[in-house]
Amino acid sequence: MRIIEVILVIATVVALLGASSVCLATNTNTTESDPYILEPEAKEELIAFVNEARDFVVEQGKDKALEVFNDPNGQFVRGGLYIIALDFNGTRLANPNRKPEEIGENALNVTDPNGITINRNMLEIAKKGSGFLYYIWPNPAHSNAEELKLTYVLKVDDELWLGAGTYLNVTPPLFSNKSREDLVAFVDGARDFALNTTKEEALKAFNDKNGKFVEGGNLYIWAYDFDGNTLAHPIKPELIGKNNSDLKDPNGVEIIRDMIALAQSGGGFSYYVYPDPAKNMTEGFKLSYVTKVDDTWWLGSGIYAQ
Numbered sequence: 001m002r003i004i005e006v007i008l009v010i011a012t013v014v015a016l017l018g019a020s021s022v023c024l025a026t027n028t029n030t031t032e033s034d035p036y037i038l039e040p041e042a043k044e045e046l047i048a049f050v051n052e053a054r055d056f057v058v059e060q061g062k063d064k065a066l067e068v069f070n071d072p073n074g075q076f077v078r079g080g081l082y083i084i085a086l087d088f089n090g091t092r093l094a095n096p097n098r099k100p101e102e103i104g105e106n107a108l109n110v111t112d113p114n115g116i117t118i119n120r121n122m123l124e125i126a127k128k129g130s131g132f133l134y135y136i137w138p139n140p141a142h143s144n145a146e147e148l149k150l151t152y153v154l155k156v157d158d159e160l161w162l163g164a165g166t167y168l169n170v171t172p173p174l175f176s177n178k179s180r181e182d183l184v185a186f187v188d189g190a191r192d193f194a195l196n197t198t199k200e201e202a203l204k205a206f207n208d209k210n211g212k213f214v215e216g217g218n219l220y221i222w223a224y225d226f227d228g229n230t231l232a233h234p235i236k237p238e239l240i241g242k243n244n245s246d247l248k249d250p251n252g253v254e255i256i257r258d259m260i261a262l263a264q265s266g267g268g269f270s271y272y273v274y275p276d277p278a279k280n281m282t283e284g285f286k287l288s289y290v291t292k293v294d295d296t297w298w299l300g301s302g303i304y305a306q
């Protein structure tokens with residue numbers, strides 16, 4: 001009996017070690033210190049893949065390229081990587097994981113579980129030429145389980161843009177409806193305050209670390225003009241008066257430029273990795289909401305994934 005028990009213990013240990021090996025093997029694309037951050041090699045591979053697809057369009061023509069991009073067994077489906085293509089009206093032109101009848105549909109209003117307008121946000125990035133963004137999307141390799149994805153977007157010409165993404169090995173950050181509604185209400189309340197007082201008084205209030213527009217240590221209002229100059233930031237007052245338009249997160253997401261585009265288009269949500277003041281400024285994954293005050297400035301706030 002003891003021999004059998006020993007064998008069972010050994011078998012259990014081996015199984016656990018095997019499971020651990022599988023988990024480690026699936027975490028090859030992100031850094032050990034932060035699973036939200038893509039390894040440089042994986043990031044370079046992603047950019048190269050989309051650049052190759054862009055070159056294929058130039059060499060073979062748009063019609064031939066879209067036919068290949070839509071082929072689930074074609075040369076631009078490589079493991080978890082595949083090419084999507086849309087025009088600047090938001091029409092879906094290629095996605096090998098979509099049904100044929102879905103190609104040609106307008107996809108501008110597609111959102112992820114946290115309200116990110118996926119294709120609308122990608123389109124704004126494409127207008128700039130290229131860039132990265134996050135969103136939650138079903139993973140075909142994992143029975144379409146919803147996972148966090150980092151996607152690279154590239155403009156081909158004035159009529160076409162492409163994208164491809166890689167899934168990050170983290171539990172997808174899901175924010176409750178209430179937390180998102182509270183965030184929107186917080187930002188909209190700050191905008192209404194700004195519209196009902198002078199800009200000077202509003203910025204003074206937003207910059208007050210002990211004021212009503214700072215809650216819980218890591219919920220606060222920031223304000224910028226549309227050139228990217230910092231007008232209010234109660235957590236980092238050293239930024240005030242400085243142009244912060246080049247700010248990027250560790251994966252290259254252009255935080256301020258993307259928010260400017262969102263604010264100009266009426267407001268919305270975005271994701272990025274940013275230091276959390278409630279956790280000694282260690283980087284956390286953040287969902288932010290921004291809105292326009294008027295044609296000269298905008299403001300926003302964000303909440304961190306738990």
